[in-house]
Amino acid sequence: MKQKLSLLVIISIIMVFTAACGSQEKTSGSGKGKDSEEIVVNHQLGETKVMKNPKKVVTMDLGMLDTLDKLGMEDSIAGVPQQNLPDYLEKYKGEKYKNIGSLKEPDFEAINEIKPDLIIISGRQQDLYDKFEEIAPTIFMGIDNKKFMESFEGNVNTLAKIFGKEEQAEKELADIESSIDDIKKKAEGNNAKALITLTAGGKVTAFGPNSRFGLIHDVLGIQSAADKIDADPTHGQNISMEFIAETNPDILYVIDRDAAVGEGNNAKKVIENQLVKKTKAYTNDKIVYLDPGYWYLSGGGLVSVAEMVEEAQKGIE
Structure with a gap:
């Protein structure tokens, strides 16, 4: 009798431990560890769940491409609109990065082929938000002309949070403020x-x-x-x-x-x-x-x- 009771206690402990582990995995996103953790991004066009440290990012906004590059995230960038890239972002015309159309005319077929984890858009593409959302989680990161610094800093801090670059972003923003x-x-x-x-x-x-x-x-x-x-x-x-x-x-x-x-x-x-x-x-x-x-x-x-x-x-x- 005592042996059966002890066995039941051990089984119960194992079940509780297993349930606790399962619950912990769910809170971290898809259960694949830290890289699968999700955060919720509130933006002008809605609320979007974004996986932290996305491996394949498509950005239709060149300001956000600029920021991602400055934060050292070029290896996470999979597609950009290569037409009319500024000189200092010319490297994104290379074969490593897929051309996804122009700022006003996205190539949705090319974007679909990438199977991105995250899409970033801004004012030039906001009317097409629903089409982007059908492909992958999409966040709007445009600039509010009436609140330039507030929206600029908000966008930088959001990207920094997604990629775990908060300390670097804080320093860069402090230099600009100075x-x-x-x-x-x-x-x-x-x-x-x-x-x-x-x-x-x-x-x-x-x-x-x-x-x-x-x-x-x-x-x-x-x-x-x-x-x-x-x-x-x-x-x-x-x-x-x-x-x-x-x-x-x-x-x-x-x-x-x-x-x-x-x-x-x-x-x-x-x-x-x-x-x-x-x-x-x-x-x-x-x-x-x-x-x-x-x-x-x-x-x-x-x-x-x-x-x-x-x-x-x-x-x-």
Whole structure:
């Protein structure tokens, strides 16, 4: 009798231990250890469960490609839109990485072939979110123009959490914040006013605060030369050369969209005409041509934001 009782006790202990182990495995994702742990990412388009340390990542956003590269995660990147990659991300045109279309026209067949663990999209692809979700867990990581730093830092911290790179991300963000603080101090003691422009196909658009390039005003504190720009935050306000002359900015920032999309370097020919040459910006050598790779293609990444901050500083030096 005592032997049967002892045997029952031992069996009961084994069953409890086994059940406990099974429960522990479930909390760590698919039960395959630490690499299978899941986290929940809340984003603008929904709530997505993402496996930690995904092995195959597809990113449609070049700012997030920039950040992943800076965090040392290039081996986890499986597919990128290879058309019009900025020079500093040219290595992702190599055969190691699958071409998944363009920023506005994803190649869903190519993405399906990858069988990714994670897909990252942003504003240019948000209308196609449901199609991406059918393939793999998809997170939206766009930039909120009205909350540039908050959304930028949130995106970086989310990627850092997914890949266990929190310490490195914290240091990178601290360095950027330090640069911003330095420029803000210079801007406070400088009354210069700036106009931000984009040239494309011979036409010019202007951007003000709370726009896609508004960090110059909103984050760095450089004053706007135009009292009011009735601009679409993404596409800007169409302006004439007379508008630039009448605004007469101390600093004229120029982004060349043609150069960004491989249609030539045309900004200088468009901007430096007889009317603009009468402005304070031209007279004082304060027309600042910004790198379109950073500003138009990959803005919102750890590298691009750091470079954008440094480039904007040229206007108040």
